Amino acid sequence: MKNLLLFLKCIADENRLKILKLLLGDPYCVCQLQELLSKSQSSISQHLSYFKELDLLNERQSSKWTYYSINRKKYDQYLAELIALNSSSLKELKLTELEEKLNNLSAAEVIANTNGEKGSCCN
The missing domain is CATH 1.10.10.10 (Winged helix-like DNA-binding domain superfamily/Winged helix DNA-binding domain)
Incomplete structure (x- = not known):
């Protein structure tokens, strides 16, 4: 990478x-x-x-x-690597730390918005 x-x-x-x-x-x-x-x-x-x-x-x-x-x-090798990003796993790309963070992201799915109501962080 x-x-x-x-x-x-x-x-x-x-x-x-x-x-x-x-x-x-x-x-x-x-x-x-x-x-x-x-x-x-x-x-x-x-x-x-x-x-x-x-x-x-x-x-x-x-x-x-x-x-x-x-x-x-x-x-062509560089272009192939770029195209392969789409189908490569994070583990294959040696991005295990990012994979771990991604797996733990669901724990932060529900947060309090500015009104104190619970909702998604991306709404």
């Missing part, structure tokens, strides 16, 4: 989402990404480091330039 969170944080940034979209289509070098996104070389490199940390980049050397593209296998 930790890597899934890092993946979501990675693509939550507008510039990194743009880079992801570009690199899903074609390989680009840093200077091309600079021009397309109107960002500095250091900014592009910093954004690419997020992708590298998650093993989301393929690199291809061509003379003095490095061309980057998305590692589709790894990208």
Whole structure:
């Protein structure tokens, strides 16, 4: 789950989402990404480091330039993990503490509202 969170944080940034979209289509070098996104070389490199940390980049050397593209296998793996959240149990996701809290939530179902009457907390 930790890597899934890092993946979501990675693509939550507008510039990194743009880079992801570009690199899903074609390989680009840093200077091309600079021009397309109107960002500095250091900014592009910093954004690419997020992708590298998650093993989301393929690199291809061509003379003095490095061309980057998305590692589709790894990208698809993150997407599959995200989709699997719906069918995974809290135990499978190693969220046993949350599961315990959820099981104890029914004990707080009836509470006193502002008028002193008993009712549901969500009404």
